Amino acid sequence: MDVGTRVPIVSSSLRPRPLDELRAWGGTRLIRGKRVLDVGCGDGRFAVGLAPLAASVQGLDPDPDAISAARRNAREAGIRNVRFEVGAAQQLPYADEAFDVVILSWAL
Amino acid sequence: MVDALREIHRVLAPGGILIDARPDSRVVARAERRAGHGFQRFGLVATNREELTNDRASDRAIAQVLREGLFKSRRRGRFWHLVPFESLGALRNYLWEHLRFVRRARWVVDEKTRRRHAGDRFVMRRAIRYEVLSAIKATVPSTARAASDPRMQ
Numbered sequence: 338m339d340v341g342t343r344v345p346i347v348s349s350s351l352r353p354r355p356l357d358e359l360r361a362w363g364g365t366r367l368i369r370g371k372r373v374l375d376v377g378c379g380d381g382r383f384a385v386g387l388a389p390l391a392a393s394v395q396g397l398d399p400d401p402d403a404i405s406a407a408r409r410n411a412r413e414a415g416i417r418n419v420r421f422e423v424g425a426a427q428q429l430p431y432a433d434e435a436f437d438v439v440i441l442s443w444a445l
Numbered sequence: 446m447v448d449a450l451r452e453i454h455r456v457l458a459p460g461g462i463l464i465d466a467r468p469d470s471r472v473v474a475r476a477e478r479r480a481g482h483g484f485q486r487f488g489l490v491a492t493n494r495e496e497l498t499n500d501r502a503s504d505r506a507i508a509q510v511l512r513e514g515l516f517k518s519r520r521r522g523r524f525w526h527l528v529p530f531e532s533l534g535a536l537r538n539y540l541w542e543h544l545r546f547v548r549r550a551r552w553v554v555d556e557k558t559r560r561r562h563a564g565d566r567f568v569m570r571r572a573i574r575y576e577v578l579s580a581i582k583a584t585v586p587s588t589a590r591a592a593s594d595p596r597m598q
Binding site for chain 1: 448452455456464466520522524526575577
């Protein structure tokens with residue numbers, strides 16, 4: 338849908354679709370069946386999009402409002418293997434070697 | 446940024462990968478009119494100075510962790526992303542409000558042409574770069590690890 342009256346100008350919908358972006362990076366094999374961490378996940382657009390392929394997806398973002406939106410988006414999409422947490426990339430609240438893939442999508 | 450990358454290295458399993466993807470500010474974005482099945486270039490849109498500085502800092506952070514031997518670059522590349530707009534006015538509003546770009550395009554068509562096609566559909570063509578890095582994990586015997594860990598001494 339084109340940006341203008343129906344799509345807000347500041348919107349994560351203006352970014353590439355998760356699967357399109359994943360295809361450009363090398364395909365679904367990068368995350369299929371893997372434990373994925375999405376750092377700077379924002380409203381969860383990417384994490385929710387990839388969750389059906391991954392074993393589990395964890396989204397992290399310092400913005401509590403973004404995390405609330407991400408949880409809502411996951412609930413609305415009926416995705417169960419994704420969790421979201423407020424936190425900073427400089428101090429990740431996870432154990433050593435907890436993930437197979439970490440994604441910095443427009444976050445670094 | 447380097448701290449965040451070191452943390453990411455810590456939470457990655459052996460053989461794990463980091464994917465860093467972001468807009469490529471080294472490539473100027475383009476404002477294009479949809480013309481039949483193709484596109485007509487209307488203007489060029491530069492990244493603002495502050496974002497350029499941030500992008501360079503990100504590049505340096507990646508280079509730093511590569512130098513430190515925490516990661517190895519496996520693959521990198523670039524692809525185009527098209528942001529669609531229902532009119533030239535919508536594209537201009539986007540530029541005005543979007544923090545990443547300068548607020549005005551450098552038009553490569555004259556004003557008369559812009560006015561004539563103001564109600565046409567447009568796209569912003571932006572370059573996205575990505576890099577896939579694999580985490581390098583030293584395999585240290587558990588006894589040696591315990592000896593070097595200050596918490597165990």
